[in-house]
Amino acid sequence: MKDAAVARQGARRRAIVDWPPIFLNLLAFVWGIAVWWAITAAQLVVLPGPVEVFGRGADLIASGQLPLDIVSSLRRVLTGFLLGVALAIPVGFLMGWYRVARALIEPYIQFFRMIPPLAVIPLAIVTMGIDEAPKVFVIFLASFLSCVVATYQGVISVDRTLINAARVLGATDRVIFPRVIIPASTPFILVGVRIGLGSSWATVVAAELIAAQSGLGFRMQQAQLYYDLPTIFVSLITIGILGLLMDRLVQAAERRLTQWQERVR
Incomplete structure (x- = not known):
């Protein structure tokens, strides 16, 4: 029994x-x-309860305010995030493959990693003004620092046996890098991309404190002044949903690019 x-x-x-x-x-x-x-x-x-929050969300959609805020925040996040990833990947490869570059660049990367991106906001305002540039720069910095470390770690974690085997077969560094290093480090890079994406959304709220006129973070700050909890919840939920959808897209790309990798169910 x-x-x-x-x-x-x-x-x-x-x-x-x-x-x-x-x-x-x-x-x-x-x-x-x-x-x-x-x-x-x-x-x-x-x-506020779900009914009240969903009702406020419907009102914000009907007025056109929520779609405008979504477009504004998405534009800033995507611009900063894509620029950060585009620079982080080659810098990470450079640090991981060349010891001289690693010794020259890594101290600066680690130094800036210890400084919260939000602490850079005053400097960004003074040097870049109050237009879109400082907002995008703060988001760029958050995504770059997250992704560059993951890329660097991916390169130095490549199995040396694979590299030595390729060299025994006569492959040069110009062949080894695209055929061995890049595929083997791709899982690390995509993890860094996902972390960078989360950092970008986490930073956008503070970035939109810089004289923004629209955006989900801006809307939350305005709602805070009037103790408008339903609007704050609508913005929070919207950020969460957008971040989740973008993360799912990165996961789909990860599964496609790393089909060779064994996975636990």
Whole structure:
């Protein structure tokens, strides 16, 4: 009897694991909304409920305010993030492949990593003014520092056996780099890209303090002045959804680019 019960329990667990991931994602989403509704209905904390927040979101969409804020924040995040990644990858390869470059560049990378990007905002305002440049620069810095370390770590973590085997077969550095180094370090690079993406969204709220007239971070700051919690929640949820969707796109690219890599289910 005991063995049969254990077998049934194991079968149930396997059945749950075999559910489609999208179904489990939706189940988690519904469960989160239910918990949120229960907490606010019981008045355990002073927070707006799901119905109130969704109603405010519908009002902001109807007025055109939320779409404008989304476009403004997306433009800043994508510009800073793409510039940061575009520079971080070659710099990371340079640091990982050449010891001289590593010795010259790495101290600066580690130095600036210890400085929060938000602390650069006053300097960015003084040197770049209050237009879009300082906002994009702060986001660029956050994504660059996250991605460059991951790329560098990916290069130095490549199995030396692969490099030595390629050299034994007569391959030069010009062949080894694109055929061995880049594919082997791609998983590290994509992890850095995902971290950089998260850093970009985490920084955009503070970046939009710099004399912004639109944006999700700007809208939250304005709502804070009037203690408008539903609007704050709408902006927070929107940032979370946009960040999640962009992260899923990066994950899809990762699966396609690293099909050779063994994965745990």
